[in-house]
Amino acid sequence: GGGPAGLAAATALNLTGHTVTVYEKNAAPGGLLRYGIPDFKLSKKMIDRRIALMEEAGIRFECGTEVGRDISGGYLARRHDATVLTIGTPQARDLAVPGREASGIHFALEFLQGQNRVLGRECAALPVNAAGKRVVVIGGGDTGSDCVGTSVRQGAASILQIEIMPKPPETRSPSTPWPQWPYLLRTSSSHREGGERRWNLATKRFCVEGGRVAGLEAVTVEWEFSPLGRPLTFRELPDSAEFIPADLVLLAMGFTGVAAEGVAAELGLAVDARGRVQPAPERGIFAAGDSASGASLVVRAIADGKRVAQAVDAYLKGGAQ
Known part of the structure:
Protein backbone atom coordinates (compact mmCIF):
# COMPACT_ATOMS: atom_id res chain seq x y z
CA GLY A 1 0.00 0.00 0.00
CA GLN A 91 -14.26 -0.93 4.10
CA ALA A 92 -16.64 2.00 4.52
CA ARG A 93 -19.41 1.86 7.12
CA ASP A 94 -22.73 1.23 5.39
CA LEU A 95 -26.27 2.24 6.33
CA ALA A 96 -28.50 -0.83 6.26
CA VAL A 97 -31.96 0.73 6.03
CA PRO A 98 -34.81 0.11 3.56
CA GLY A 99 -34.16 1.60 0.13
CA ARG A 100 -30.38 1.36 0.38
CA GLU A 101 -30.27 -0.49 -2.96
CA ALA A 102 -31.54 2.56 -4.89
CA SER A 103 -29.24 4.23 -7.38
CA GLY A 104 -27.97 7.65 -6.39
CA ILE A 105 -26.67 6.44 -2.99
CA HIS A 106 -22.88 6.22 -2.83
CA PHE A 107 -20.08 5.90 -0.35
CA ALA A 108 -18.22 9.17 0.13
CA LEU A 109 -14.97 7.82 -1.29
CA GLU A 110 -16.68 6.78 -4.52
CA PHE A 111 -17.59 10.43 -4.93
CA LEU A 112 -14.28 11.92 -3.79
CA GLN A 113 -12.10 9.46 -5.68
CA GLY A 114 -14.02 10.10 -8.87
CA GLN A 115 -13.37 13.83 -8.63
CA ASN A 116 -9.67 13.29 -7.92
CA ARG A 117 -9.25 10.79 -10.75
CA VAL A 118 -10.79 13.23 -13.22
CA LEU A 119 -8.53 16.05 -12.03
CA GLY A 120 -5.59 13.65 -12.20
CA ARG A 121 -6.59 12.73 -15.78
CA GLU A 122 -7.06 9.06 -14.91
CA CYS A 123 -10.60 9.15 -16.26
CA ALA A 124 -12.55 11.53 -18.48
CA ALA A 125 -15.93 11.75 -16.75
CA LEU A 126 -17.15 11.89 -13.17
CA PRO A 127 -18.60 8.53 -12.08
CA VAL A 128 -20.70 10.37 -9.46
CA ASN A 129 -21.68 13.95 -10.30
CA ALA A 130 -23.43 16.38 -7.96
CA ALA A 131 -24.15 18.99 -10.64
CA GLY A 132 -27.71 20.32 -10.36
CA LYS A 133 -28.65 17.79 -7.67
CA ARG A 134 -30.01 18.06 -4.15
CA VAL A 135 -27.17 16.48 -2.17
CA VAL A 136 -27.50 14.98 1.31
CA VAL A 137 -24.28 14.00 3.09
CA ILE A 138 -24.79 11.57 5.98
CA GLY A 139 -21.94 11.93 8.46
CA GLY A 140 -20.47 14.99 10.14
CA GLY A 141 -16.72 14.34 10.04
CA ASP A 142 -13.89 15.46 7.80
CA THR A 143 -14.90 13.13 4.98
CA GLY A 144 -18.40 14.58 5.02
CA SER A 145 -16.93 18.08 4.94
CA ASP A 146 -14.86 17.11 1.89
CA CYS A 147 -18.07 15.93 0.20
CA VAL A 148 -19.63 19.32 0.90
CA GLY A 149 -16.72 21.23 -0.65
CA THR A 150 -16.60 18.93 -3.67
CA SER A 151 -20.37 19.23 -4.18
CA VAL A 152 -20.02 23.02 -4.14
CA ARG A 153 -17.39 22.83 -6.87
CA GLN A 154 -19.47 20.45 -8.99
CA GLY A 155 -22.44 22.82 -8.88
CA ALA A 156 -24.94 21.07 -6.62
CA ALA A 157 -28.40 22.64 -6.42
CA SER A 158 -28.40 22.31 -2.62
CA ILE A 159 -26.27 20.60 0.03
CA LEU A 160 -27.36 19.31 3.42
CA GLN A 161 -25.02 17.52 5.83
CA ILE A 162 -26.77 15.59 8.58
CA GLU A 163 -25.36 13.92 11.67
CA ILE A 164 -26.90 11.62 14.28
CA MET A 165 -24.66 13.08 16.98
CA PRO A 166 -25.64 16.27 18.84
CA LYS A 167 -24.20 19.62 17.88
CA PRO A 168 -20.85 20.02 19.70
CA PRO A 169 -20.30 23.01 21.98
CA GLU A 170 -18.84 26.20 20.55
CA THR A 171 -15.92 26.03 23.00
CA ARG A 172 -13.85 23.12 24.35
CA SER A 173 -15.93 20.71 26.42
CA PRO A 174 -14.74 20.07 30.00
CA SER A 175 -14.81 16.38 29.07
CA THR A 176 -11.67 16.85 26.94
CA PRO A 177 -9.17 18.94 28.93
CA TRP A 178 -5.79 19.70 27.40
CA PRO A 179 -3.84 17.83 26.02
CA GLN A 180 -6.76 15.70 24.80
CA TRP A 181 -8.21 16.42 21.36
CA PRO A 182 -10.91 19.01 22.15
CA TYR A 183 -14.57 18.12 21.75
CA LEU A 184 -16.06 21.25 20.16
CA LEU A 185 -17.79 22.46 17.02
CA ARG A 186 -15.56 22.62 13.96
CA THR A 187 -16.44 24.60 10.87
CA SER A 188 -14.29 23.87 7.82
CA SER A 189 -13.65 26.07 4.80
CA SER A 190 -16.06 23.82 2.89
CA HIS A 191 -18.85 24.60 5.35
CA ARG A 192 -18.22 28.31 4.84
CA GLU A 193 -18.54 27.88 1.08
CA GLY A 194 -22.11 26.66 1.19
CA GLY A 195 -24.62 24.11 2.36
CA GLU A 196 -26.49 23.53 5.58
CA ARG A 197 -25.70 21.38 8.61
CA ARG A 198 -28.13 19.65 10.93
CA TRP A 199 -27.59 17.43 13.99
CA ASN A 200 -29.63 14.89 15.99
CA LEU A 201 -31.03 13.21 12.87
CA ALA A 202 -31.19 9.44 12.33
CA THR A 203 -31.97 8.06 8.88
CA LYS A 204 -34.73 5.43 8.98
CA ARG A 205 -35.21 4.69 5.29
CA PHE A 206 -34.50 5.94 1.78
CA CYS A 207 -37.43 6.94 -0.38
CA VAL A 208 -37.20 5.52 -3.88
CA GLU A 209 -38.91 6.54 -7.12
CA GLY A 210 -38.30 4.59 -10.30
CA GLY A 211 -35.28 2.85 -8.82
CA ARG A 212 -33.58 6.13 -7.85
CA VAL A 213 -33.34 7.79 -4.49
CA ALA A 214 -35.79 10.66 -4.10
CA GLY A 215 -35.10 11.48 -0.48
CA LEU A 216 -34.89 9.98 2.97
CA GLU A 217 -37.02 9.72 6.08
CA ALA A 218 -35.26 10.86 9.24
CA VAL A 219 -36.26 11.16 12.87
CA THR A 220 -35.00 13.51 15.56
CA VAL A 221 -33.04 11.94 18.40
CA GLU A 222 -32.49 13.22 21.91
CA TRP A 223 -29.18 12.55 23.65
CA GLU A 224 -28.31 11.86 27.27
CA PHE A 225 -25.04 13.51 28.32
CA SER A 226 -22.37 12.69 30.87
CA PRO A 227 -21.81 15.13 33.78
CA LEU A 228 -18.92 16.61 31.76
CA GLY A 229 -21.03 17.12 28.66
CA ARG A 230 -20.17 14.16 26.41
CA PRO A 231 -23.05 12.40 24.58
CA LEU A 232 -23.74 8.89 25.89
CA THR A 233 -26.99 7.41 24.61
CA PHE A 234 -29.94 8.62 22.55
CA ARG A 235 -33.60 7.93 22.01
CA GLU A 236 -35.83 8.69 19.06
CA LEU A 237 -38.43 11.36 19.66
CA PRO A 238 -41.97 10.22 18.84
CA ASP A 239 -43.79 11.90 15.94
CA SER A 240 -40.57 13.53 14.74
CA ALA A 241 -40.28 11.82 11.34
CA GLU A 242 -39.63 14.11 8.40
CA PHE A 243 -38.95 13.75 4.69
CA ILE A 244 -35.72 15.22 3.30
CA PRO A 245 -35.58 15.41 -0.52
CA ALA A 246 -32.40 14.21 -2.21
CA ASP A 247 -31.17 13.29 -5.68
CA LEU A 248 -27.74 12.21 -4.42
CA VAL A 249 -26.91 10.73 -1.02
CA LEU A 250 -23.30 10.38 0.13
CA LEU A 251 -22.50 8.06 3.04
CA ALA A 252 -19.61 9.51 5.06
CA MET A 253 -19.90 7.57 8.30
CA GLY A 254 -16.35 6.36 8.73
CA PHE A 255 -14.64 3.05 8.06
Missing part, protein backbone atom coordinates in the same frame (compact mmCIF):
# COMPACT_ATOMS: atom_id res chain seq x y z
CA GLY A 2 1.34 3.41 -1.03
CA GLY A 3 -0.54 5.60 1.42
CA PRO A 4 1.03 7.72 4.19
CA ALA A 5 1.94 4.75 6.40
CA GLY A 6 3.48 2.82 3.52
CA LEU A 7 5.40 5.81 2.20
CA ALA A 8 6.75 6.61 5.68
CA ALA A 9 7.83 3.02 6.26
CA ALA A 10 9.46 2.84 2.83
CA THR A 11 11.39 6.07 3.40
CA ALA A 12 12.63 5.00 6.83
CA LEU A 13 13.72 1.55 5.61
CA ASN A 14 15.45 3.08 2.61
CA LEU A 15 17.40 5.43 4.87
CA THR A 16 18.46 2.42 6.93
CA GLY A 17 19.95 0.84 3.82
CA HIS A 18 17.34 -1.70 2.80
CA THR A 19 16.04 -2.20 -0.73
CA VAL A 20 12.34 -1.27 -0.76
CA THR A 21 9.53 -1.96 -3.23
CA VAL A 22 6.10 -0.35 -2.75
CA TYR A 23 3.16 -2.20 -4.31
CA GLU A 24 0.12 0.01 -4.97
CA LYS A 25 -3.13 -1.13 -6.55
CA ASN A 26 -3.97 2.34 -7.90
CA ALA A 27 -2.35 4.05 -10.86
CA ALA A 28 -0.20 6.26 -8.62
CA PRO A 29 1.02 6.23 -4.99
CA GLY A 30 -0.47 8.35 -2.23
CA GLY A 31 -3.46 6.41 -0.95
CA LEU A 32 -6.07 8.72 0.54
CA LEU A 33 -3.64 11.62 0.17
CA ARG A 34 -4.14 11.32 -3.59
CA TYR A 35 -7.55 9.69 -3.95
CA GLY A 36 -9.43 10.79 -0.83
CA ILE A 37 -8.36 14.30 0.15
CA PRO A 38 -9.69 16.83 -2.41
CA ASP A 39 -7.25 18.83 -4.49
CA PHE A 40 -8.49 22.08 -2.94
CA LYS A 41 -7.10 20.83 0.39
CA LEU A 42 -3.95 19.08 -0.83
CA SER A 43 -2.28 19.73 -4.18
CA LYS A 44 -1.19 16.45 -5.73
CA LYS A 45 1.98 18.20 -6.92
CA MET A 46 3.19 17.88 -3.33
CA ILE A 47 2.77 14.10 -3.49
CA ASP A 48 4.40 13.84 -6.92
CA ARG A 49 7.42 15.80 -5.69
CA ARG A 50 7.86 13.48 -2.71
CA ILE A 51 7.46 10.33 -4.83
CA ALA A 52 10.09 11.62 -7.28
CA LEU A 53 12.53 12.12 -4.38
CA MET A 54 11.82 8.62 -3.09
CA GLU A 55 12.46 7.13 -6.54
CA GLU A 56 15.73 9.04 -6.81
CA ALA A 57 16.69 7.55 -3.44
CA GLY A 58 16.20 4.05 -4.88
CA ILE A 59 12.68 3.13 -3.75
CA ARG A 60 10.82 1.18 -6.43
CA PHE A 61 7.09 1.63 -7.05
CA GLU A 62 4.95 -1.09 -8.65
CA CYS A 63 1.63 0.67 -9.31
CA GLY A 64 -1.50 -0.93 -10.74
CA THR A 65 -0.51 -4.04 -8.78
CA GLU A 66 -2.91 -5.61 -6.27
CA VAL A 67 -1.82 -8.40 -3.94
CA GLY A 68 -4.18 -11.35 -4.35
CA ARG A 69 -5.09 -10.42 -7.91
CA ASP A 70 -1.94 -9.45 -9.80
CA ILE A 71 0.61 -11.04 -7.48
CA SER A 72 0.29 -13.59 -4.67
CA GLY A 73 1.40 -13.65 -1.07
CA GLY A 74 3.72 -16.48 -2.05
CA TYR A 75 5.36 -14.25 -4.65
CA LEU A 76 6.05 -11.62 -1.98
CA ALA A 77 7.52 -14.23 0.36
CA ARG A 78 9.83 -15.57 -2.34
CA ARG A 79 11.00 -12.16 -3.56
CA HIS A 80 11.28 -10.20 -0.31
CA ASP A 81 12.74 -10.75 3.14
CA ALA A 82 9.95 -8.84 4.90
CA THR A 83 6.49 -7.52 4.04
CA VAL A 84 4.66 -4.52 5.53
CA LEU A 85 0.90 -4.32 5.06
CA THR A 86 -0.29 -0.70 4.85
CA ILE A 87 -3.59 -0.82 2.98
CA GLY A 88 -5.59 1.54 5.19
CA THR A 89 -9.19 0.75 6.09
CA PRO A 90 -10.85 0.11 2.73
CA THR A 256 -14.92 -0.39 9.61
CA GLY A 257 -11.44 -1.72 8.88
CA VAL A 258 -9.93 -4.47 6.75
CA ALA A 259 -11.90 -7.42 5.40
CA ALA A 260 -10.90 -10.88 6.61
CA GLU A 261 -10.70 -12.02 3.00
CA GLY A 262 -8.56 -10.36 0.33
CA VAL A 263 -5.04 -9.19 1.08
CA ALA A 264 -5.10 -10.25 4.73
CA ALA A 265 -6.12 -13.80 3.82
CA GLU A 266 -3.60 -13.87 0.98
CA LEU A 267 -0.84 -13.17 3.51
CA GLY A 268 -2.29 -15.58 6.07
CA LEU A 269 -3.10 -12.84 8.58
CA ALA A 270 -5.98 -12.77 11.03
CA VAL A 271 -8.29 -9.75 11.36
CA ASP A 272 -9.82 -8.93 14.74
CA ALA A 273 -13.43 -7.95 15.47
CA ARG A 274 -12.61 -4.26 14.89
CA GLY A 275 -11.16 -4.90 11.43
CA ARG A 276 -7.51 -4.54 12.47
CA VAL A 277 -4.93 -6.77 10.84
CA GLN A 278 -2.92 -8.94 13.22
CA PRO A 279 0.68 -9.01 11.94
CA ALA A 280 2.95 -12.04 12.04
CA PRO A 281 6.43 -10.60 12.72
CA GLU A 282 7.82 -14.08 13.34
CA ARG A 283 7.16 -14.71 9.63
CA GLY A 284 8.46 -11.32 8.58
CA ILE A 285 5.00 -9.86 7.97
CA PHE A 286 4.22 -6.52 9.61
CA ALA A 287 1.33 -4.03 9.50
CA ALA A 288 1.13 -0.30 10.05
CA GLY A 289 -1.24 2.65 9.84
CA ASP A 290 -5.00 2.37 9.73
CA SER A 291 -4.94 -1.29 8.72
CA ALA A 292 -3.19 -2.12 12.00
CA SER A 293 -4.77 0.34 14.43
CA GLY A 294 -8.06 1.46 12.85
CA ALA A 295 -9.04 4.60 10.95
CA SER A 296 -7.23 7.66 12.24
CA LEU A 297 -5.23 10.70 11.12
CA VAL A 298 -2.60 10.98 8.38
CA VAL A 299 0.04 12.10 10.91
CA ARG A 300 -0.60 8.99 13.01
CA ALA A 301 -0.27 6.78 9.95
CA ILE A 302 3.08 8.39 9.15
CA ALA A 303 4.27 7.94 12.74
CA ASP A 304 3.19 4.30 12.73
CA GLY A 305 4.98 3.71 9.42
CA LYS A 306 8.19 4.98 10.99
CA ARG A 307 7.62 2.82 14.06
CA VAL A 308 7.10 -0.36 12.07
CA ALA A 309 10.20 0.39 9.97
CA GLN A 310 12.27 0.12 13.14
CA ALA A 311 10.71 -3.27 13.89
CA VAL A 312 11.36 -4.48 10.34
CA ASP A 313 14.97 -3.29 10.50
CA ALA A 314 15.50 -5.13 13.79
CA TYR A 315 13.93 -8.30 12.34
CA LEU A 316 16.12 -8.19 9.25
CA LYS A 317 19.30 -7.56 11.22
CA GLY A 318 18.44 -10.37 13.60
CA GLY A 319 17.74 -12.72 10.71
CA ALA A 320 21.13 -11.95 9.19
CA GLN A 321 23.09 -12.91 12.30
Whole structure:
Protein backbone atom coordinates (compact mmCIF):
# COMPACT_ATOMS: atom_id res chain seq x y z
CA GLY A 1 0.00 0.00 0.00
CA GLY A 2 1.34 3.41 -1.03
CA GLY A 3 -0.54 5.60 1.42
CA PRO A 4 1.03 7.72 4.19
CA ALA A 5 1.94 4.75 6.40
CA GLY A 6 3.48 2.82 3.52
CA LEU A 7 5.40 5.81 2.20
CA ALA A 8 6.75 6.61 5.68
CA ALA A 9 7.83 3.02 6.26
CA ALA A 10 9.46 2.84 2.83
CA THR A 11 11.39 6.07 3.40
CA ALA A 12 12.63 5.00 6.83
CA LEU A 13 13.72 1.55 5.61
CA ASN A 14 15.45 3.08 2.61
CA LEU A 15 17.40 5.43 4.87
CA THR A 16 18.46 2.42 6.93
CA GLY A 17 19.95 0.84 3.82
CA HIS A 18 17.34 -1.70 2.80
CA THR A 19 16.04 -2.20 -0.73
CA VAL A 20 12.34 -1.27 -0.76
CA THR A 21 9.53 -1.96 -3.23
CA VAL A 22 6.10 -0.35 -2.75
CA TYR A 23 3.16 -2.20 -4.31
CA GLU A 24 0.12 0.01 -4.97
CA LYS A 25 -3.13 -1.13 -6.55
CA ASN A 26 -3.97 2.34 -7.90
CA ALA A 27 -2.35 4.05 -10.86
CA ALA A 28 -0.20 6.26 -8.62
CA PRO A 29 1.02 6.23 -4.99
CA GLY A 30 -0.47 8.35 -2.23
CA GLY A 31 -3.46 6.41 -0.95
CA LEU A 32 -6.07 8.72 0.54
CA LEU A 33 -3.64 11.62 0.17
CA ARG A 34 -4.14 11.32 -3.59
CA TYR A 35 -7.55 9.69 -3.95
CA GLY A 36 -9.43 10.79 -0.83
CA ILE A 37 -8.36 14.30 0.15
CA PRO A 38 -9.69 16.83 -2.41
CA ASP A 39 -7.25 18.83 -4.49
CA PHE A 40 -8.49 22.08 -2.94
CA LYS A 41 -7.10 20.83 0.39
CA LEU A 42 -3.95 19.08 -0.83
CA SER A 43 -2.28 19.73 -4.18
CA LYS A 44 -1.19 16.45 -5.73
CA LYS A 45 1.98 18.20 -6.92
CA MET A 46 3.19 17.88 -3.33
CA ILE A 47 2.77 14.10 -3.49
CA ASP A 48 4.40 13.84 -6.92
CA ARG A 49 7.42 15.80 -5.69
CA ARG A 50 7.86 13.48 -2.71
CA ILE A 51 7.46 10.33 -4.83
CA ALA A 52 10.09 11.62 -7.28
CA LEU A 53 12.53 12.12 -4.38
CA MET A 54 11.82 8.62 -3.09
CA GLU A 55 12.46 7.13 -6.54
CA GLU A 56 15.73 9.04 -6.81
CA ALA A 57 16.69 7.55 -3.44
CA GLY A 58 16.20 4.05 -4.88
CA ILE A 59 12.68 3.13 -3.75
CA ARG A 60 10.82 1.18 -6.43
CA PHE A 61 7.09 1.63 -7.05
CA GLU A 62 4.95 -1.09 -8.65
CA CYS A 63 1.63 0.67 -9.31
CA GLY A 64 -1.50 -0.93 -10.74
CA THR A 65 -0.51 -4.04 -8.78
CA GLU A 66 -2.91 -5.61 -6.27
CA VAL A 67 -1.82 -8.40 -3.94
CA GLY A 68 -4.18 -11.35 -4.35
CA ARG A 69 -5.09 -10.42 -7.91
CA ASP A 70 -1.94 -9.45 -9.80
CA ILE A 71 0.61 -11.04 -7.48
CA SER A 72 0.29 -13.59 -4.67
CA GLY A 73 1.40 -13.65 -1.07
CA GLY A 74 3.72 -16.48 -2.05
CA TYR A 75 5.36 -14.25 -4.65
CA LEU A 76 6.05 -11.62 -1.98
CA ALA A 77 7.52 -14.23 0.36
CA ARG A 78 9.83 -15.57 -2.34
CA ARG A 79 11.00 -12.16 -3.56
CA HIS A 80 11.28 -10.20 -0.31
CA ASP A 81 12.74 -10.75 3.14
CA ALA A 82 9.95 -8.84 4.90
CA THR A 83 6.49 -7.52 4.04
CA VAL A 84 4.66 -4.52 5.53
CA LEU A 85 0.90 -4.32 5.06
CA THR A 86 -0.29 -0.70 4.85
CA ILE A 87 -3.59 -0.82 2.98
CA GLY A 88 -5.59 1.54 5.19
CA THR A 89 -9.19 0.75 6.09
CA PRO A 90 -10.85 0.11 2.73
CA GLN A 91 -14.26 -0.93 4.10
CA ALA A 92 -16.64 2.00 4.52
CA ARG A 93 -19.41 1.86 7.12
CA ASP A 94 -22.73 1.23 5.39
CA LEU A 95 -26.27 2.24 6.33
CA ALA A 96 -28.50 -0.83 6.26
CA VAL A 97 -31.96 0.73 6.03
CA PRO A 98 -34.81 0.11 3.56
CA GLY A 99 -34.16 1.60 0.13
CA ARG A 100 -30.38 1.36 0.38
CA GLU A 101 -30.27 -0.49 -2.96
CA ALA A 102 -31.54 2.56 -4.89
CA SER A 103 -29.24 4.23 -7.38
CA GLY A 104 -27.97 7.65 -6.39
CA ILE A 105 -26.67 6.44 -2.99
CA HIS A 106 -22.88 6.22 -2.83
CA PHE A 107 -20.08 5.90 -0.35
CA ALA A 108 -18.22 9.17 0.13
CA LEU A 109 -14.97 7.82 -1.29
CA GLU A 110 -16.68 6.78 -4.52
CA PHE A 111 -17.59 10.43 -4.93
CA LEU A 112 -14.28 11.92 -3.79
CA GLN A 113 -12.10 9.46 -5.68
CA GLY A 114 -14.02 10.10 -8.87
CA GLN A 115 -13.37 13.83 -8.63
CA ASN A 116 -9.67 13.29 -7.92
CA ARG A 117 -9.25 10.79 -10.75
CA VAL A 118 -10.79 13.23 -13.22
CA LEU A 119 -8.53 16.05 -12.03
CA GLY A 120 -5.59 13.65 -12.20
CA ARG A 121 -6.59 12.73 -15.78
CA GLU A 122 -7.06 9.06 -14.91
CA CYS A 123 -10.60 9.15 -16.26
CA ALA A 124 -12.55 11.53 -18.48
CA ALA A 125 -15.93 11.75 -16.75
CA LEU A 126 -17.15 11.89 -13.17
CA PRO A 127 -18.60 8.53 -12.08
CA VAL A 128 -20.70 10.37 -9.46
CA ASN A 129 -21.68 13.95 -10.30
CA ALA A 130 -23.43 16.38 -7.96
CA ALA A 131 -24.15 18.99 -10.64
CA GLY A 132 -27.71 20.32 -10.36
CA LYS A 133 -28.65 17.79 -7.67
CA ARG A 134 -30.01 18.06 -4.15
CA VAL A 135 -27.17 16.48 -2.17
CA VAL A 136 -27.50 14.98 1.31
CA VAL A 137 -24.28 14.00 3.09
CA ILE A 138 -24.79 11.57 5.98
CA GLY A 139 -21.94 11.93 8.46
CA GLY A 140 -20.47 14.99 10.14
CA GLY A 141 -16.72 14.34 10.04
CA ASP A 142 -13.89 15.46 7.80
CA THR A 143 -14.90 13.13 4.98
CA GLY A 144 -18.40 14.58 5.02
CA SER A 145 -16.93 18.08 4.94
CA ASP A 146 -14.86 17.11 1.89
CA CYS A 147 -18.07 15.93 0.20
CA VAL A 148 -19.63 19.32 0.90
CA GLY A 149 -16.72 21.23 -0.65
CA THR A 150 -16.60 18.93 -3.67
CA SER A 151 -20.37 19.23 -4.18
CA VAL A 152 -20.02 23.02 -4.14
CA ARG A 153 -17.39 22.83 -6.87
CA GLN A 154 -19.47 20.45 -8.99
CA GLY A 155 -22.44 22.82 -8.88
CA ALA A 156 -24.94 21.07 -6.62
CA ALA A 157 -28.40 22.64 -6.42
CA SER A 158 -28.40 22.31 -2.62
CA ILE A 159 -26.27 20.60 0.03
CA LEU A 160 -27.36 19.31 3.42
CA GLN A 161 -25.02 17.52 5.83
CA ILE A 162 -26.77 15.59 8.58
CA GLU A 163 -25.36 13.92 11.67
CA ILE A 164 -26.90 11.62 14.28
CA MET A 165 -24.66 13.08 16.98
CA PRO A 166 -25.64 16.27 18.84
CA LYS A 167 -24.20 19.62 17.88
CA PRO A 168 -20.85 20.02 19.70
CA PRO A 169 -20.30 23.01 21.98
CA GLU A 170 -18.84 26.20 20.55
CA THR A 171 -15.92 26.03 23.00
CA ARG A 172 -13.85 23.12 24.35
CA SER A 173 -15.93 20.71 26.42
CA PRO A 174 -14.74 20.07 30.00
CA SER A 175 -14.81 16.38 29.07
CA THR A 176 -11.67 16.85 26.94
CA PRO A 177 -9.17 18.94 28.93
CA TRP A 178 -5.79 19.70 27.40
CA PRO A 179 -3.84 17.83 26.02
CA GLN A 180 -6.76 15.70 24.80
CA TRP A 181 -8.21 16.42 21.36
CA PRO A 182 -10.91 19.01 22.15
CA TYR A 183 -14.57 18.12 21.75
CA LEU A 184 -16.06 21.25 20.16
CA LEU A 185 -17.79 22.46 17.02
CA ARG A 186 -15.56 22.62 13.96
CA THR A 187 -16.44 24.60 10.87
CA SER A 188 -14.29 23.87 7.82
CA SER A 189 -13.65 26.07 4.80
CA SER A 190 -16.06 23.82 2.89
CA HIS A 191 -18.85 24.60 5.35
CA ARG A 192 -18.22 28.31 4.84
CA GLU A 193 -18.54 27.88 1.08
CA GLY A 194 -22.11 26.66 1.19
CA GLY A 195 -24.62 24.11 2.36
CA GLU A 196 -26.49 23.53 5.58
CA ARG A 197 -25.70 21.38 8.61
CA ARG A 198 -28.13 19.65 10.93
CA TRP A 199 -27.59 17.43 13.99
CA ASN A 200 -29.63 14.89 15.99
CA LEU A 201 -31.03 13.21 12.87
CA ALA A 202 -31.19 9.44 12.33
CA THR A 203 -31.97 8.06 8.88
CA LYS A 204 -34.73 5.43 8.98
CA ARG A 205 -35.21 4.69 5.29
CA PHE A 206 -34.50 5.94 1.78
CA CYS A 207 -37.43 6.94 -0.38
CA VAL A 208 -37.20 5.52 -3.88
CA GLU A 209 -38.91 6.54 -7.12
CA GLY A 210 -38.30 4.59 -10.30
CA GLY A 211 -35.28 2.85 -8.82
CA ARG A 212 -33.58 6.13 -7.85
CA VAL A 213 -33.34 7.79 -4.49
CA ALA A 214 -35.79 10.66 -4.10
CA GLY A 215 -35.10 11.48 -0.48
CA LEU A 216 -34.89 9.98 2.97
CA GLU A 217 -37.02 9.72 6.08
CA ALA A 218 -35.26 10.86 9.24
CA VAL A 219 -36.26 11.16 12.87
CA THR A 220 -35.00 13.51 15.56
CA VAL A 221 -33.04 11.94 18.40
CA GLU A 222 -32.49 13.22 21.91
CA TRP A 223 -29.18 12.55 23.65
CA GLU A 224 -28.31 11.86 27.27
CA PHE A 225 -25.04 13.51 28.32
CA SER A 226 -22.37 12.69 30.87
CA PRO A 227 -21.81 15.13 33.78
CA LEU A 228 -18.92 16.61 31.76
CA GLY A 229 -21.03 17.12 28.66
CA ARG A 230 -20.17 14.16 26.41
CA PRO A 231 -23.05 12.40 24.58
CA LEU A 232 -23.74 8.89 25.89
CA THR A 233 -26.99 7.41 24.61
CA PHE A 234 -29.94 8.62 22.55
CA ARG A 235 -33.60 7.93 22.01
CA GLU A 236 -35.83 8.69 19.06
CA LEU A 237 -38.43 11.36 19.66
CA PRO A 238 -41.97 10.22 18.84
CA ASP A 239 -43.79 11.90 15.94
CA SER A 240 -40.57 13.53 14.74
CA ALA A 241 -40.28 11.82 11.34
CA GLU A 242 -39.63 14.11 8.40
CA PHE A 243 -38.95 13.75 4.69
CA ILE A 244 -35.72 15.22 3.30
CA PRO A 245 -35.58 15.41 -0.52
CA ALA A 246 -32.40 14.21 -2.21
CA ASP A 247 -31.17 13.29 -5.68
CA LEU A 248 -27.74 12.21 -4.42
CA VAL A 249 -26.91 10.73 -1.02
CA LEU A 250 -23.30 10.38 0.13
CA LEU A 251 -22.50 8.06 3.04
CA ALA A 252 -19.61 9.51 5.06
CA MET A 253 -19.90 7.57 8.30
CA GLY A 254 -16.35 6.36 8.73
CA PHE A 255 -14.64 3.05 8.06
CA THR A 256 -14.92 -0.39 9.61
CA GLY A 257 -11.44 -1.72 8.88
CA VAL A 258 -9.93 -4.47 6.75
CA ALA A 259 -11.90 -7.42 5.40
CA ALA A 260 -10.90 -10.88 6.61
CA GLU A 261 -10.70 -12.02 3.00
CA GLY A 262 -8.56 -10.36 0.33
CA VAL A 263 -5.04 -9.19 1.08
CA ALA A 264 -5.10 -10.25 4.73
CA ALA A 265 -6.12 -13.80 3.82
CA GLU A 266 -3.60 -13.87 0.98
CA LEU A 267 -0.84 -13.17 3.51
CA GLY A 268 -2.29 -15.58 6.07
CA LEU A 269 -3.10 -12.84 8.58
CA ALA A 270 -5.98 -12.77 11.03
CA VAL A 271 -8.29 -9.75 11.36
CA ASP A 272 -9.82 -8.93 14.74
CA ALA A 273 -13.43 -7.95 15.47
CA ARG A 274 -12.61 -4.26 14.89
CA GLY A 275 -11.16 -4.90 11.43
CA ARG A 276 -7.51 -4.54 12.47
CA VAL A 277 -4.93 -6.77 10.84
CA GLN A 278 -2.92 -8.94 13.22
CA PRO A 279 0.68 -9.01 11.94
CA ALA A 280 2.95 -12.04 12.04
CA PRO A 281 6.43 -10.60 12.72
CA GLU A 282 7.82 -14.08 13.34
CA ARG A 283 7.16 -14.71 9.63
CA GLY A 284 8.46 -11.32 8.58
CA ILE A 285 5.00 -9.86 7.97
CA PHE A 286 4.22 -6.52 9.61
CA ALA A 287 1.33 -4.03 9.50
CA ALA A 288 1.13 -0.30 10.05
CA GLY A 289 -1.24 2.65 9.84
CA ASP A 290 -5.00 2.37 9.73
CA SER A 291 -4.94 -1.29 8.72
CA ALA A 292 -3.19 -2.12 12.00
CA SER A 293 -4.77 0.34 14.43
CA GLY A 294 -8.06 1.46 12.85
CA ALA A 295 -9.04 4.60 10.95
CA SER A 296 -7.23 7.66 12.24
CA LEU A 297 -5.23 10.70 11.12
CA VAL A 298 -2.60 10.98 8.38
CA VAL A 299 0.04 12.10 10.91
CA ARG A 300 -0.60 8.99 13.01
CA ALA A 301 -0.27 6.78 9.95
CA ILE A 302 3.08 8.39 9.15
CA ALA A 303 4.27 7.94 12.74
CA ASP A 304 3.19 4.30 12.73
CA GLY A 305 4.98 3.71 9.42
CA LYS A 306 8.19 4.98 10.99
CA ARG A 307 7.62 2.82 14.06
CA VAL A 308 7.10 -0.36 12.07
CA ALA A 309 10.20 0.39 9.97
CA GLN A 310 12.27 0.12 13.14
CA ALA A 311 10.71 -3.27 13.89
CA VAL A 312 11.36 -4.48 10.34
CA ASP A 313 14.97 -3.29 10.50
CA ALA A 314 15.50 -5.13 13.79
CA TYR A 315 13.93 -8.30 12.34
CA LEU A 316 16.12 -8.19 9.25
CA LYS A 317 19.30 -7.56 11.22
CA GLY A 318 18.44 -10.37 13.60
CA GLY A 319 17.74 -12.72 10.71
CA ALA A 320 21.13 -11.95 9.19
CA GLN A 321 23.09 -12.91 12.30
